[in-house]
Amino acid sequence: xxxxxxxxxxxxxxxxxxxxxTTYLFPQIEMKKKEHLLKNPNANLIELGVGNTTxxxxxxxxxxxxxxxxxxxxxxxxxxxxxxxxxKDLREAIADVMYKNTSIDGTQVFVSDDAQCDISRLQLxxxxxxxxxxxxxxxxxxxxxxxxIGQTGDYMAxxxxxxxxxxxxxxxxxxxxxxxxxxxxxDVIFFCSPNNPTGHAASRFQLxxxxxxxxxxxxxxxxxxxxxxxxxxxxxxxxxxxPGSKQVAIEISSFSKFAGFTGVRxxxxxxxxxLLYSNGSPVINDYDRVVCTSFNGPSSIxxxxxxxxxxxxxxKEIRKVINVYQTNTKLLIHTLTSIGFQTYGGTNSPFVWxxxxxxxxxxxxxxxxxxxxxxxxxxxGFGPAGEEFIRFSSFARPNSxxxxxxxxxxxxxxx
Amino acid sequence: xxxxxxxxxSLQVPSSSVRSSASSFLSPSNAPAVFFVPRxxxxxxxxxxxxxxxxxxxxxxxxxxxxxxEYCTKVSRNANIAKLQxxxxxxxxxxxxxxxxxxxxxxxxxSLGIGDTTxxxxxxxxxxMATKAHSLSTIEGYSGYGAEQGDKKLxxxxxxxxxxxxxxxxxxxxVSDGAKCDISRLQLxxxxxxxxxxxxxxxxxxxxxxxxIGQTGxxxxxVEKYGGIEYMRCSPGNGFFPDLSRTxxxDIIYFCSPNNPTGSSASRNQLTQLxxxxxxxxxxxxxxxxxxxxxxxxxxRTIFEIPGAKEVAIEVSSFSKYAGFTGVRxxxxxxxxxLLYSNGFPVAKDFNRIVCTGFNGASNISQAGALACLSAEGLxxxxxxxxxxxxxxxxxxxxxxxxxxxxxxGKNAPYVWxxxxxxxxxxxxxxxxxxxxxxxxxGxxxxxxxxxxxxxxxxxxxxxxxxxxxxxxxxxx
Numbered sequence: 039x040x041x042x043x044x045x046x047x048x049x050x051x052x053x054x055x056x057x058x059x060t061t062y063l064f065p066q067i068e069m070k071k072k073e074h075l076l077k078n079p080n081a082n083l084i085e086l087g088v089g090n091t092t093x094x095x096x097x098x099x100x101x102x103x104x105x106x107x108x109x110x111x112x113x114x115x116x117x118x119x120x121x122x123x124x125x126k127d128l129r130e131a132i133a134d135v136m137y138k139n140t141s142i143d144g145t146q147v148f149v150s151d152d153a154q155c156d157i158s159r160l161q162l163x164x165x166x167x168x169x170x171x172x173x174x175x176x177x178x179x180x181x182x183x184x185x186x187i188g189q190t191g192d193y194m195a196x197x198x199x200x201x202x203x204x205x206x207x208x209x210x211x212x213x214x215x216x217x218x219x220x221x222x223x224x225d226v227i228f229f230c231s232p233n234n235p236t237g238h239a240a241s242r243f244q245l246x247x248x249x250x251x252x253x254x255x256x257x258x259x260x261x262x263x264x265x266x267x268x269x270x271x272x273x274x275x276x277x278x279x280x281p282g283s284k285q286v287a288i289e290i291s292s293f294s295k296f297a298g299f300t301g302v303r304x305x306x307x308x309x310x311x312x313l314l315y316s317n318g319s320p321v322i323n324d325y326d327r328v329v330c331t332s333f334n335g336p337s338s339i340x341x342x343x344x345x346x347x348x349x350x351x352x353x354k355e356i357r358k359v360i361n362v363y364q365t366n367t368k369l370l371i372h373t374l375t376s377i378g379f380q381t382y383g384g385t386n387s388p389f390v391w392x393x394x395x396x397x398x399x400x401x402x403x404x405x406x407x408x409x410x411x412x413x414x415x416x417x418x419g420f421g422p423a424g425e426e427f428i429r430f431s432s433f434a435r436p437n438s439x440x441x442x443x444x445x446x447x448x449x450x451x452x453x
Numbered sequence: 454x455x456x457x458x459x460x461x462x463s464l465q466v467p468s469s470s471v472r473s474s475a476s477s478f479l480s481p482s483n484a485p486a487v488f489f490v491p492r493x494x495x496x497x498x499x500x501x502x503x504x505x506x507x508x509x510x511x512x513x514x515x516x517x518x519x520x521x522x523e524y525c526t527k528v529s530r531n532a533n534i535a536k537l538q539x540x541x542x543x544x545x546x547x548x549x550x551x552x553x554x555x556x557x558x559x560x561x562x563x564s565l566g567i568g569d570t571t572x573x574x575x576x577x578x579x580x581x582m583a584t585k586a587h588s589l590s591t592i593e594g595y596s597g598y599g600a601e602q603g604d605k606k607l608x609x610x611x612x613x614x615x616x617x618x619x620x621x622x623x624x625x626x627x628v629s630d631g632a633k634c635d636i637s638r639l640q641l642x643x644x645x646x647x648x649x650x651x652x653x654x655x656x657x658x659x660x661x662x663x664x665x666i667g668q669t670g671x672x673x674x675x676v677e678k679y680g681g682i683e684y685m686r687c688s689p690g691n692g693f694f695p696d697l698s699r700t701x702x703x704d705i706i707y708f709c710s711p712n713n714p715t716g717s718s719a720s721r722n723q724l725t726q727l728x729x730x731x732x733x734x735x736x737x738x739x740x741x742x743x744x745x746x747x748x749x750x751x752x753x754r755t756i757f758e759i760p761g762a763k764e765v766a767i768e769v770s771s772f773s774k775y776a777g778f779t780g781v782r783x784x785x786x787x788x789x790x791x792l793l794y795s796n797g798f799p800v801a802k803d804f805n806r807i808v809c810t811g812f813n814g815a816s817n818i819s820q821a822g823a824l825a826c827l828s829a830e831g832l833x834x835x836x837x838x839x840x841x842x843x844x845x846x847x848x849x850x851x852x853x854x855x856x857x858x859x860x861x862x863g864k865n866a867p868y869v870w871x872x873x874x875x876x877x878x879x880x881x882x883x884x885x886x887x888x889x890x891x892x893x894x895x896g897x898x899x900x901x902x903x904x905x906x907x908x909x910x911x912x913x914x915x916x917x918x919x920x921x922x923x924x925x926x927x928x929x930x
Binding site: 044045046047048049050051052053054055058061062064065088090091092093094095096097099100101103104105107108110111112113115116117118119120122151152154155157158162163164165166167168179182183186187188223225226252253255256257258285286298300301302303312313314315316317318319324327328330331332333334335336337338339340343433435 | 523524525526527528529530531532533534537540541543544567569570571572573574575576578579580582583584586587589590591592594595596597598599601630631633634636637641642643644645646647658661662665666667704705731732734735736737764765777779780781782791792793794795796797798803806807809810811812813814815816817818819822912
């Protein structure tokens with residue numbers, strides 16, 4: 039067909055989507071993986087990149103999901119639509135188990151099909167007029183969803199940043215916590231701890247400063263705590279451990295990484311009733327409205343699984359799986375440190391953030407992939423301050439991690 | 454930006470001086486205030502009243518929780534959300550039902566309102582899901598993140614089952630957690646500059662999601678419409694198909710067939726006109742075919758049966774009403790490769806970006822269920838479930854017809870659209886609820902074109918449908 043005969047609608051492309059520079063980061067990594075496999079069909083690839091969980095879900099959890107599936111085939115057990123905010127028992131269980139030392143209750147918990155989806159719903163909530171701050175580096179969904187909704191200006195190739203976003207550098211120089219006194223006020227502050235990708239878990243002292251900063255600026259923190267179950271020291275697991283936080287913070291979290299629910303899809307968002315807009319109207323009302331309009335609750339099967347996760351037995355079994363990944367992390371850190379690399383993260387996170395001074399992270403990514411058949415993620419994908427870093431994830435079968443470590447050691451000690 | 458004045462208007466508690474038909478969703482004065490959600494708030498918050506308490510941030514709060522001097526952030530409320538008149542329609546119906554049950558604790562309330570499926574999911578489907586769940590505990594069977602666009606076996610199965618021979622292939626299929634969620638993702642895709650047309654009446658998610666994303670102006674109480682939306686009246690007078698010659702051009706046209714709430718399904722001829730209209734205007738149709746399996750006659754089951762549709766249409770659909778997946782959550786959106794923006798960029802590429810950024814795929818267990826739905830046995834089982842609800846629909850149609858009502862829909866959809874000429878639909882809803890303990894849905898909840906109608910949904914156990922019919926006969930004899 040002649041090119042000029044191809045039909046076009048008269049609908050203009052959304053200019054916000056035009057601003058996005060590339061494919062979303064994780065599909066980009068997938069593409070690199072596929073290209074590599076095309077060139078090297080026999081390569082035994084080990085994935086320490088995307089952070090896809092690998093260990094099976096404990097039986098006590100999957101059997102309760104399977105039982106629920108069977109119940110759906112019965113007259114007495116069948117259930118149709120659930121509450122858009124999530125199953126009441128599950129909301130309460132999340133509050134009881136995850137927020138037991140806070141005054142968060144089930145009515146403030148919105149169960150969802152996971153944090154990545156909630157981030158976009160929160161952006162719908164906030165709208166295009168708000169200003170946002172993100173850590174640099176950070177999980178790319180905050181920036182990309184902000185661009186999509188229209189909060190940003192154009193991408194500036196010179197800085198690797200979008201206009202109208204405040205990027206709060208988090209590097210080894212500032213202990214991976216931004217120098218807040220240098221930061222302008224923004225309406226929303228996205229903050230992830232334990233951090234993806236740096237692995238740093240903010241201390242109580244740091245979070246108190248963050249809450250103070252938000253309070254004096256009248257900002258809203260969106261606190262991403264998807265990796266809190268990987269904390270091994272006494273770093274706070276929730277922003278709500280900090281006094282005054284309920285007036286300034288929303289918290290998002292996920293069953294993906296701690297329960298292996300990456301494919302099952304379950305997470306939650308906490309919006310305290312104390313969180314108010316400048317005109318006094320409760321943010322929770324509007325979030326509820328967004329949820330009721332654009333969502334219909336997570337799968338009931340996933341929710342039954344979530345309830346099983348939060349039982350004492352479920353948490354005990356899950357802890358064993360987390361230990362597997364933590365053993366991976368220790369081996370990874372040991373290997374990389376013995377090679378002579380400076381590593382960060384890992385103590386409170388399944389991510390290890392490794393410094394390759396003076397080198398471009400996509401080049402290091404390519405070298406590691408080509409020479410060791412190990413996939414990682416280049417730090418630049420998470421923001422300009424990620425350049426010179428590589429993120430290694432600990433989500434791998436233990437054998438694979440051992441093999442990956444051997445290959446990395448072989449390659450880097452030879453070269 | 455929300456100013457204090459706008460904030461007060463949008464937070465206004467409905468008073469008895471406001472006509473109950475003033476807004477599609479406004480409830481009569483004895484109903485809870487707009488922001489009070491009884492089951493949502495903890496006991497210590499209670500209701501909101503106008504207070505002169507000062508926020509500790511030094512900002513005057515005009516509507517504040519009962520505790521004085523509450524801290525307010527300095528973040529402005531999203532002005533788009535402030536435009537929404539009340540809660541989303543179906544939770545509002547749910548609230549009314551709960552209030553009614555509290556008032557009459559011994560009443561056997563029958564729900565023919567929200568359209569929630571009631572019959573068990575066929576075992577061929579649930580056992581596939583149970584097997585998948587069990588397999589997640591095994592090393593061989595465990596899977597983590599799936600492809601954001603959907604399982605690689607499910608996408609071709611959807612393409613071949615529903616779009617065979619129509620030039621739609623697996624690459625055009627995006628599996629999701631339901632059509633309602635896809636509608637909001639499509640709105641994110643289109644952005645705030647896009648103009649939209651909807652049928653009037655229509656499924657409220659199209660309008661409400663459009664308001665939230667910023668495509669509309671404020672709500673105009675005199676006409677009960679949001680500024681900036683083109684409402685295409687669908688009434689008995691025009692066979693529930695809009696007069697396109699009097700419809701202005703918009704970028705996007707939301708069209709649902711078989712229709713929720715009217716139950717009307719567009720004919721091939723009508724859809725050909727619609728596709729022609731979209732082509733002439735360079736518009737994009739978002740065709741909601743969630744009820745296609747309910748079609749009994751030769752109405753098209755997909756927009757892509759119409760030549761030329763691939764270049765002007767997106768289709769959304771769902772297993773909710775076919776397989777009882779309302780709680781399981783599985784749907785899909787079709788975006789043909791041929792669908793291009795004015796600059797030639799493929800719409801599917803941008804939708805893929807939205808799906809990868811703001812979504813992470815439907816639950817793998819639900820997808821396993823969907824795959825089982827599309828097996829030969831699953832398709833047969835689904836058609837039996839659909840057949841059961843269609844029998845329910847016939848019972849309701851017969852009931853209202855025998856009582857002398859003008860009844861629409863019901864043939865190709867699980868909804869019966871009953872005409873109550875000259876009456877306020879919320880009043881009829883309330884009267885039916887009060888006198889028969891049956892929940893329906895007032896037509897004006899779907900748009901001003903729904904005034905004078907009530908939607909009765911046919912999802913229910915047979916004995917409840919029969920009992921509801923008996924009660925209707927009692928009330929209207």
